[in-house]
Amino acid sequence: MNERRHDLDALRAGAMLLGIVLHAALAYTGIPIWPTVDDAWPPFMEINNIIHGFRMPLFFLLSGFFTAMIWKRRGLGGLLIHRVKRILLPLAVGMFTIIPLTWVAIIISDGGGNEDGPKSSDSLWAAAAFGDLEEMDRFLAEKPDVNAQDPFMRQTALGWACNTGQPQAVAKLLEAGADPNQRYGNEAKDTALHSAVFFGRGECTALLIEAGADQTARNPTGERPVDLLKHDLDVVQYFAGMLKVPVEPQAWKEGRERAKQLLETTESLASANASQAAPAESNFNLEPLIAGLFLLPVFHHLWFLWHLCWLVLGFALVRLAFKVLPRLPALPTWLVASPVALVWMVPLILPFQLQMHGRSMAGWGPDTSIGLLPFPHLLVYEFIFFMAGALIYLTPKASERFGNLWWLTGALAIGAYLMEPTTHLQSALQQTVYVWSGIFAAVGLCRSVLAKERYWVRQISEASYWLYLTHLPVVMILQHFFAQTNLDPILKFSLITLITTVGLYLPWQYIFKRTIVGRLLIGRVSSEQRPNGSAG
Secondary structure: OOOOOHHHHHHHHHHHHHHHHHHHHHHHOOOOOOOEOOOOOOHHHHHHHHHHOOHHHHHHHHHHHHHHHHHHHHHHHHHHHHHHHHHHHHHHHHHHOHHHHHHHHHHHHOOEOOOOOOOOOOOHHHHHHHOOHHHHHHHHOOOOOOOOEOOOOOOEHHHHHHHHOOHHHHHHHHHOOOOOOOOEOOOOOEOHHHHHHHOOOHHHHHHHHHOOOOOOOOOOOOOOHHHHHHOOHHHHHHHHHHHOOOOOHHHHHHHHHHHHHHHHHHOOHHHHHHHHHHHHHOOOOOHHHHHHHHHOOOOHHHHHHHHHHHHHHHHHHHHHHHHHOOOOOOOOHHHHHOHHHHHHHHHHHHHHHOOHHHHOOOOOOOOOOOOOOOOHHHHHHHHHHHHHHHHHHHOOOHHHHOOOOHHHHHHHHHHHHHOOOOOHHHHHHHHHHHHHHHHHHHHHHHHHHHOOOOHHHHHHHHHHHHHHHHHHHHHHHHHHHHOOOOOOHHHHHHHHHHHHHHHHHHHHHHOHHHOHHHHHHHOOOOOOOOOOOOOO
């Protein structure tokens, strides 16, 4: 177990590089959540799901494997020092370099799109958000689930129409059977009326109340639509920025006044008094602050480094706990490394998969948590994969056998992905089987073709950390630039991916790799100096 695992190095690099592919594709999915929303190509949504469904769980499993390897070689103290240098320090540097550049890229590209073509051609959510009635008619003719949530922001089409203030779209959706009381959002507690009132969409508020919207429904912070009137414009513009929806101050003020009149007119005096009495118990509400700690996009795409810090700390605590606990017998290799392991791996993850996407069928794969505090259910989910990787390393012969039947588990992953679940439980089970079988298949396939060191693979593996850390501002700027052209979305995506990867690889290879940046990311010794290397 002393030689370097070139196959797993390459697989970890592949997981990093797939992140570039995923982010390059987001501008062409038809979902208006990215700074640049360009003409869509429907298969990009499938590409996103295929990648997102297993990429980060695979990455955390590999991180756990290498963490256990370093612990075995250097001890717990050596492990923590190594992880501070390779994870925490790059994160700290990135927060003062890469993240500011990402914000600049967002500001430059925000709202960018191809003005010569429709922006709402690929989804009912986008058509509703942009108020594109013709596109809405096209989608509604296909009899979709009008109450379905988009896979990224977990908004319904009715929610998007209210967020952006599209009363004609609201009317069309209600006529098509949209439920004005359908819950959505991170905790599946928001309603369209919450959105309409909060963003000052007076006409939308009127349509929803006329359609029977529940004015007593409470959002994740316990607020009813009428309670949202207390939030000022700064708060509204903050959340509008997160959703990429326009808020014009004067129109917002007038819309809020209209909504207030409608709510005061239709709500009973007793109910209104109750809503005013609840906040009186305390003048200081911690819930918005706590929500901000979870939701404020502090880390952007560097969130995984922050989560790794938590996971390594968790590994250290587990190790210390095992020092005082009775020694447990080693698990048999077949129970860890063969597909039989799915029997315990799938149920272990399933409860946390059920918590994803606001405990609904709205999305695919794990949640993304880019705030200062990770979502608890997501952190535990990641920790299970992380510790599974450590277990694979620490179980005799498991690392050599894990993924042996990759063709079988690969077929299982494909079959799971193609399922069409009808319930939340079925959807969560489908995704759990997909992620575990996909990991088995990826590890086994990679070992079968990349077990021996290849110089070009080693070069890409070493560059992958740099490429992922630095790619996002470049991708966003290129998406904004290409949005001004009439090129095909597939060609735009391909050029963005190629230009970003090559454009960042060359300065890494010929400039940064031999500087303090290279030492920070891959250590003091480069592959040219020591071809056989050591795992790190």
